[in-house]
Amino acid sequence: MINIRRYPLAIIGFIIIASILLLALIAPLIAPYDPNAINVKAILLSPNNSHFMGTDGLGRDVFSRMLYGSRISLMVGFVAVGIATVIGIILGAIAGFYRGWIDTLIMRLVDVMLSIPTFFLILAVIAFLTPSIWNIMIVIGLTSWMGVTRLVRAEFLSLRHREFVLAAQALGAKDMRLIFTHLLPNSLTPIIVSSILGIASAVLVESGLSFLGLGVQAPQASWGNILTDGKEYIQFAWWLSLFPGLAILITVLGYNLLGDGLRDAYNPRSSKN
């Protein structure tokens, strides 16, 4: 078993992500106010005892909105990367297992997708659909499966002719059995690592889109659209910009530390020591 204590950064990352997960789960219990409750008597209050992170331009409590915003971030990250990973595993497995023309076709598709600037692609799709949290998750998922595909294909190529796979095949295992019980479980670690790193970039993309007003729509709170308000009031209300930005930074940092640490733990050769 791996001695996890040798990877302090991974532990820090894990603790960060676990705490955010916990906060998101218990948000309704600890949020002091309704995140969407407008209060005209409390507009743009700086952080104080009753409003721990101040209030926004409509008098809504920023701390409560931040808590509910964390749910959006987590959900977008998990669902988008879930979609990307499933597509990536299927296409990568087909390409790496069957080779031949289907492999060429899939890999060319990957090249094409990589040559269109992703953010343009996402924005263009959103222009043709309506911006909503579901569309955002699907679009981010559909535009970020290329890395996983390449990864799974490479793993399959290197495992395909190992003895244990050949032995299973000689014993009469069908393709599906080879793929799902022999090849895939042995490729799981790099897939998990790349998914965790993928969540980090999905969180960044979602917050960017929401910041531009093309992501999660008001009144639903997301860290990105709290920052949009922050931009509006940047001259008088620093708290509106500071807290959501820090939250995004810490979350993304957490995923990156965890993903990087896991990679080092399972693949000591890539470790820098």
Add this chain to the structure above:
Amino acid sequence: MLAYLLKRFLWMIPLLIGISLISFFIMHLAPGDITTSEASFNPKASEESRQKLRALYNLDKPVIVQYSLWVKRMATLDFGTSFASHQRPVFWQTKDKDGNITLGMIQEALPITLLINVLSLILIIIVALPLGVISALKQNQLADRSITLFVFIGFAIPGFWLALMLMYWTGVQHTWLPISGLESMGHENMSWLNQTCDTLKHLLLPVSISGLTGLAGISLFVRNGMLDVLHQDYITTARSKGLNETRVIYGHALRNALLPLITIFGLSIPGLIGGSVIAESIFAIPGMGKLFYDAVLMRDFPVIMGILTIGALLTMIGNLIADVAYAWADPRVRRGVIK
């Protein structure tokens, strides 16, 4: 080399076909056709503008005809005229019968975005190279640890948030730097030197922001590349034949560690172009990113499709240049020894 170039060029054909298919697919993504979906969330869309869309993309014709017409548009780079901006041509200038020239929207915006991206690439090279080399040479010492921390934060920091904070600090609190646009008031009346200074001042923040987000990755890349190379046999050979450490590191190690960087720069082009949307819309810079963002908000479909295609073509050209440069720099690639 010639054979390699030819192969590399031919390889762009399937890529182009793929790009045309994907952009065509996006146009037809909306339920029904884009004319009805536009109407569904834009009640003001008149019957006339719907007819215009229908005519532009030939939506009443069979799919295969629509596709071939779209390919023809792509091949001639004719993306029609904008819906939102008084019928301006999307890509390149046109001349009307009186000889008045109307500049194309992309034609005006593209040089600005290219300038910002080239400047931020230069910034990345100037800062990331030394950081990566120092980090590798002082492996696991304080310098390396602080640079690694910087890299992790650089990966995690949302560019638009950093932009907001810097804008507040340098533009609002201290008024050191202008925070929007490319030119101050009275720019036309300045001498060319002052004009250049003025534009550079306006570019400083956007270029730093778009450079900073790329910095982290490149310096990590240089570090790991250096570490790999430093353990190679030819470095041991160079040391054992008595070369001094400077020659070993800068003459032998760095040159080889930098080779893959060419590819990385090629690969970072779509990210830089895409990232310009946020930076340019925050700083109100009239480049491709801002143009695209405005087009998305107004659902100006001809502009959206034009920029999407031009962005993809630029990425392809960037990758082509990177590959050719790599083949030029590394004889193993052009002779097909390694891929």
